[in-house]
Amino acid sequence: MRILVDVTEAAERLEELIELALRGDEIVICRDERAVAMLKPIAEKTDPFEKFLALAEQGRQNVPPGTTSDHSDFYDEHGLPK
Numbered sequence: 876m877r878i879l880v881d882v883t884e885a886a887e888r889l890e891e892l893i894e895l896a897l898r899g900d901e902i903v904i905c906r907d908e909r910a911v912a913m914l915k916p917i918a919e920k921t922d923p924f925e926k927f928l929a930l931a932e933q934g935r936q937n938v939p940p941g942t943t944s945d946h947s948d949f950y951d952e953h954g955l956p957k
Contacts, residue, residue: 877901879910 878900885904892902892914902914951957
């Protein structure tokens with residue numbers, strides 16, 4: 876959700892606005908009814924390989940137990956495509 880706040884209000888409610896930004900809200904700070912700044916969390920630095928492993932783990936949750944990837948159902952007993 877986008878939240879617009881005046882500079883003086885932002886100064887008074889800074890701690891609360893930081894919590895809202897961490898939660899995912901977009902905080903826009905205005906001066907004289909014009910947007911002048913945005914408050915958002917600093918992106919977490921993640922290792923690309925760790926991110927890949929996390930995505931792979933999420934994908935595994937959708938695969939029923941005992942499923943294999945040998946694709947034997949696509950081939951006949953002679954190894955030829957069906």
